[in-house]
Amino acid sequence: MTERTPSGPFFWTCLVAGAGIVGYGLAxxxxxxxxxxxxxxxxWLAGAGALHDALLAPAVVAxxxxxxxxxxxxxxxVRLGLALSALLTVLFWPVVRGWGRSPSVPSALPLDYGRxxxxxxxxxxxxVGVAIVVRVRRG
Structure with missing residues (x-):
């Protein structure tokens, strides 16, 4: 088996751009x-990485x-639907739970976010169902 090494202008351009973005963020x-x-x-970043490796990655494999x-x-x-459902639920869970709602600011989180x-x-x-039907009919 041959070992691939990174090379080419695309790799180096992305490496330089990524390093610049990281450097800008750190600065x-x-x-x-x-x-x-x-x-x-x-x-927080270390904890997020550990949480990803301990929970998210195994869940995706499962x-x-x-x-x-x-x-x-x-x-x-179905896999895309599950991934999008998980992403939407995680992103909107704080507003569904009402975190940040304040009785002194009635306009904060005024909607029924759970619904x-x-x-x-x-x-x-x-x-997802429509996509499955289309794929079955085409195939």
């Missing part, structure tokens, strides 16, 4: 260190293994 975090508290930021029994036409749409999340998830799975 900004350091310049605003009174607000960003770099030690807390580093701890979903991939669990959906292997699905027919080929349904496998990709809205259910509606969006239902629409997501409707699209």
């Amino acid at each position: 900004g975090a350091w310049a605003d260190r009174a607000d960003t508290r770099p030690a807390d930021l580093a701890a 979903v991939a293994l669990a959906t292997r029994w699905l027919p080929g036409a349904a496998r990709l749409p 809205n999340l259910v509606v969006i998830l239902a629409l997501t799975w409707l699209v």
